[in-house]
Amino acid sequence: MEPQVKRWKWSVCNSDSWVAYPVLSDEHSQDIELMEAFASPIVNKKETARLVRELNSLYPLSGLQHIKRVRACKEQGSPHPLEVLVCLVSDAPDMEAVSLDSLLPSDGVLHDGLGEPFVVKVPARPPLTRSQFEQTSRHWPTSFHEDKQVTVAMRGELFSPPQKASMHMYMMSALAAANAGKEMGMEAVGAVVVNPATQRIIAVGHDCRGHHPLKHAVMVCIELVAQSQGAGCYSFDRYPACRFISPTSDTCLNVPDAEASSQPYICTGYDLYVTREPCVMCAMALVHSRIGRVFYGTASADGALGTKFKIHSQKDLNHRFEVYKGVLITQCEDLNRSDDHIQKQSLEERR
DSSP states (O other): OOOOOHHHHHHTTTTGOOOOOOOOOHHHHHHOOEEEEEEEEEEEEHHHHHHHHHHHHHHHOOOTTTBBBBOOOOTTOOOOOOEEEEEEGGGSOSSSOHHHHHSSSSTSSTTTTTTOOEEEEEESOOOOOOHHHHHHHHTOOOOOOHHHHHHHHTTTTTTOHHHHHHHHHHHHHHHHHHHHHTTSSSOEEEEEEEETTTTTEEEEEHHHHHHTTTOOOHHHHHHHHHHHOOOOOOOOOTTTTTTEEEOOTTTOOOGGGGGTSSSTTTEEEEEEEEEEEOOHHHHHHHHHHHEEEEEEEEEOOOOTBTSOOOOOGGGTSOOEEEEEEEHHHHHHHHHHHHHHHHHHHHHHHHH
């Protein structure tokens, strides 16, 4: 069951030919959203503390704690080195002409120390990535609490060479399974479930929809993991490439010490390697089975972990997991193209 080291030794040298990039939530990947606000130059720097205190009381900018109230003036040679946010345009009273008198009631904030207001754009939500932070900084200063792991992952540098070598080996096993299924007339999709704590392969599967419409490669692997734990009911005897091993020596991951002697819940803490991005059904099955991480090679038109949907990042689900794409992308894309060609030929023959 376990791949031999010598057998895969050649593939380790090729692990620098691909990069595993994270598939993040829309909040991480989308461009920043901007909103308009009124700002004014601070004429007298000595009044800055008072102005900020009084403006915070009058216009507290609720929900926008990431925005800094004061910034250094960007214009070179400006007589006013600082500028302050007065309020959002949406919070300002209706007025025909913008002025400090119309924005600030006489009994609220003293106008002393402020210049004439002007409109600026500020970020509507805090930046989650360095790219978003750089975008927001071009408009107005914001606070940024960087997730270093996300930054490194987006550069494609999260995994060390030894880790990539192992990932390469696991995806090669998935590719081998995909080819085995293809030889039996199935779609060329393969998957492998791995326990990252022990670096042991738990299950290997491929597409089996020739005999059951729901037996996608991912579903097959989940079923095989269940069988490795004494559950499951579907027989894969006709598919010799679909197999599992019992994780008797594996330790449970991400569970309390009191439960350490029990079996994990199906795929708890496990990694899945699959040649093609999973569909909605498979993605939801991965949520239910508590998968830890998913690595896929190439995208799918109906993919639910990056292409059409990002089910793994939905906040209203009771489980979320990490997803990475691009592992052995060239080999997986070649497999897809070959599969598409065979399906096209089959359709033409039926006509």
